[in-house]
Amino acid sequence: MAKSIKKKEQPIILITNDDGVTAPGIRNLVEAVKDLGKVVVVAPDKPQSGMGHAITIGFPLRLQRVHLMDDVETWQCSGTPADCVKLAVDKVLHRKPDICLSGINHGANHSINVIYSGTMSAAIEASIESIPSVGFSLLNYSMEADFSGAKQYARQIVQQLLKGKQDKHLCLNVNFPNVDASLIKGVKVCRQAYAKYVEDFDERKDPSGKSYYWLTGEFKNFDKGKDTDVWALEHNFVSVVPVQFDLTDYKVKKKLETKLKF
Amino acid sequence: MAKSIKKKEQPIILITNDDGVTAPGIRNLVEAVKDLGKVVVVAPDKPQSGMGHAITIGFPLRLQRVHLMDDVETWQCSGTPADCVKLAVDKVLHRKPDICLSGINHGANHSINVIYSGTMSAAIEASIESIPSVGFSLLNYSMEADFSGAKQYARQIVQQLLKGKQDKHLCLNVNFPNVDASLIKGVKVCRQAYAKYVEDFDERKDPSGKSYYWLTGEFKNFDKGKDTDVWALEHNFVSVVPVQFDLTDYKVKKKLETKLKF
Incomplete structure (x- = not known):
């Protein structure tokens, strides 16, 4: 009985990504937070990098139970990262999870990458659905990347978020530097x-x-600020x-109110 | 000579969309602004609705000259709306256009739709590239929709924007009500x-x-404001x-600075 009560109290942690369910990054994320709640994975069945906030409207979606690791319910979905979140809530969990985590992405999602990122679109989708969310990315594209520092900090961040009550639309874009865990200075x-x-296009x-x-x-940083x-x-x-999903530019809005004349 | 000088002074208007180059909406937009500058169309070769800010990174792109209407240089592209803007600047125009227009979309892109919209992702992509841009959408999904009111107002908006110097990152999300032109009250x-x-998923x-x-x-508006x-x-x-592409939530940033502890 005590056990079942404890189980009920466990937070539900939905995990997805954009590199696909077989990517090392998602496995590392699951390992990092596995004991902090009941983890359920619903992730794309193939890489979906650069998918931005695409959703599938012209085709139906497939959902299939697969094995990722023991004791972790895992599904692969034929859709985009945003589709995975929608489908997970409606057809797998039949409820909102307590938190949604996306990643750990193989490659940076800082600065403008947030716009193109499938990892972040899953997190943003969750936040639209009033589920606090975090997208995690490591600045290393390799499938052999070392996730040990990322895992350690991802765990700490999720632990803190699960402790208190979060804004229902909270959405964090977390990136990890590509250095040994011992060299990470903090958050x-x-x-x-x-x-x-x-950009450039290579014509062939x-x-x-x-x-x-x-x-x-070629990535170019035009921003000299030390708060970026x-x-x-x-x-x-x-x-x-x-990160927020209200894209209104309020400063420009004010200017336009007096500028546009009809 | 006078003619060539006049031609040089003409603004370059890049037009794209997400419904594909054959959609009535893009034809109506071209017709609306055709005499305001040199119009060049680079649009997807197939419908790309709901593509969000997807870009094509795992496949190469194709670009093909097609006929849309007399005197309008038109290309179809195998990529997403955001790809079209990138490819147009680099391989078709070989320069930045003076303005980028996207649409007229068959269907609403107000409120949260801006996140999923291919139409708006093209406009946002242009604004990232320092090209002022406007995405236009009509609240009617039909291919037989009446664009006459939309055309009239789209033309007025573009005319005003071309008159003065605009912020290089200006990006407007413009939606037209689905009513007769005579019933539109203004902007x-x-x-x-x-x-x-x-959301819901229909399982079959x-x-x-x-x-x-x-x-x-089912679309649901939770916002009772009269300024939306x-x-x-x-x-x-x-x-x-x-619309802006800086997604930082500055209010939450301030809160987190004192709340997160490591």
């Missing part, structure tokens, strides 16, 4: 740096002579940026 | 309403008995919401 709450990709010819284009780009995520990461801090 | 600068879809069985899920949802886009549209105004 910094930051703003999103103004940085972007200076197919065997029949027709052109095709590969997107390439890029600055924090460059100085070996874990960056935490609170 | 209102608004904030994004707090509204969302209360395929011929071999396996489940698949269709996303369905949803309110304006319900009262037959054209809504204009200025």
Whole structure:
């Protein structure tokens, strides 16, 4: 009886990502928080990087039970990261989880990356659904990346969030520097740096002579502030940026109210 | 000579959308602004609704010259709306346009729709690239929708923006009510309403008995404010919401600075 009461009190932790259910990053995240609540994984069945906040509206979705590790209920979904959150709430959990975690992404989601990121779109989707959420990303694209520092800090952050009552729309974009755990200096709450990709397309010819284009780009930080995520990461801090889904630019709104004339 | 000087002075207007190059909405937008500058169209070769801010990173892109209407250079692209903007700047225009317009979308992009919208992701992508931009949407999903009011107001808005110098990151989310042009009361600068879809999945069985899920949802406005886009549209105004790509929630940032402890 005591056991069942304890079980009921366990927070439900929904975990997803955008690299797909087989990526090392999600396994590391599950390992990091597994004993903090009841973990349920619903993640894409294939990589979904760069999917932004895409949702699937022209096709139906599939959901399949798979094995990720013992004692962790895991499902793979044919949709985007945002789809995974929606489907998890409606068809797997049949309730809202206490927190939704996304990642750990293989690669940075600081600064402007938040806009393109499938990892962050899952977290933002949860926050729209009034579920506090965190997206985690490590500044290393390799499938062999060392997640030990990331795991340690991800666990601490989730522990703190589960302790108190959080804003229902809380959404954190957390990035980990790509350094040994012993070199991480701590956690910094930051703003999103103004940085972007200076893009280019690599034009090639197919065997029949027709052109095709590969997107390439160089990351460029235009922001000299010391309160940004890029600055924090460059100085070996874990960056935490609170993210909102109200995109209204209130400063420009005020200007336009007097400027636009009809 | 005079003619060539005049041509040089013409603003370059890049037009894209998310319903694809063959959609009536984009044709109506081109018609509305055709004589305000040199219009170049680079739009998806297929519908891309709900693509959010997806970009194509695992596949190369194709670009093909097509005919939309006489005297309008038009290209179709195999990528997402955000890809279209990137590719247009780098491989079609070889420069930044003076303005980027996206739409006219068949269906609403007010309130939370801005997050899922391919139309708005193209506009936001342009604003990241320091190109002033506007996404236009009509509250009617039909391919037979009447765009006459939308055209009239879209033209007025673009005319005003081309007259003065705009903030390089200006990005407007413009929605038109689905009423006869004569019933439109004017233009209102608004904030994004707090509204969302209360979602549900319609579970069905395929011929071999396996489940698949269709996303369905009911739109629900939780926002009683009279300064929102949803309110304006319900009262037959054209809504204009200025949109930003800095997602930092500064209020929550301040709270977290004292709350998170490591």
